[in-house]
Amino acid sequence: MLRTVNRVALGLVGLVLVVVGGAVLAVGLGVAPPSWWIHDGPHDVLLSTAERTRWRDETWWWPSVLAVLTVLVLLALWWLVSILRRRRLGEVLVDTGDGAGALLRGRALESVLAADASRLDGVSHAHAHLTGRRDAPEAHVRLLLEPHVDPGDTLDHLTTESLTHARESAALKALPAEVRMRTAKHRAERVS
Template sequence: MDHTKTNRIVLALLGLVLLGGGLLVLAGGADIYHRWNLTSPAGWPLNASGKVLIPPADQTRWTDMSWWWPASIAALALLLLLALAWLLAQRRRHPRQLTVTDSSEEAVTVSNLALSDALTTDLNLLPGIRSAHALFYGPRTHPHARISLTLRTGTTPEQVLAGLHDAVEQARRSAGWDNLPTRVDLSVARHSPHRVE
């Protein structure tokens, strides 16, 4: 299972837990159990509008203890750091150097920018392409490509598909990679209206 799918599953489960908890709090606060003659979940304290989720005795149970406030602040700080680490991990990473294999089967380190520029140049030479930009992301030994193409007006994706495939395949073979997963974002150039006098 890849990184993206794992993140989506974790986020979906977290969302379901938060949604379920929110609905339980809403049901208790709006007194839905009493109005609709429903039974609240076993042990759920918030089952009427006059009740609270955490009883006052539990709210102040440890506040007089010397360890309470430092432990609370440390736990919240740790939670914040974990959330920030997860957020930063979602950013697309593009390495400065990529490992390619030369004709003698030796690994060579090449600038990501140089390889990206070479692929971008090949893409810009394709008929029907107004502008192109390519960049490699992921591990330096097994990267994937992210390509943005702007098509000329009147050009369809089908017309550039073969040339796009050839350019990516040439980049893969030149670098000696076994595969090169590629994501392509397409857009079509729009003509700005010109005023005629």
């Protein structure tokens, strides 16, 4: 959902910038603007001298303008970085031993790792996703544990079984993992 909102918002901002920029360029090249347009012709300015000097004597005006512009630039940069940052690894490079290598879909390895972890004793649900580079992936595993399970034993089994199996299957030198565990909460039931 967040990806869709980002794409729609980015598309709208881009469309507005293209339309306004194209209209200003057209007026600058001599196309007659409509009567409601902010510019009258190619030699018109965006802000007149009176509009530019109107708030000059106010001490709060320029710091406020600079603060608002700084916040807008920082928000735009944060948005750009959040869109460009890859949250999930698309593919993993598997060393086949012949020097060529093969590509394994990241989601396939994630689903196998999650399925393997969910088969551990006392794990009611497991979720895994991969980040990092395709030749050095990192696993992020979330486990939902049953109330009677010892987290230390579960972590040991996850490390020695599921993560080791995934690392060896993909022929990786290392598969660092971040594991987050939660205990499932059961509602009390009335016994009659």
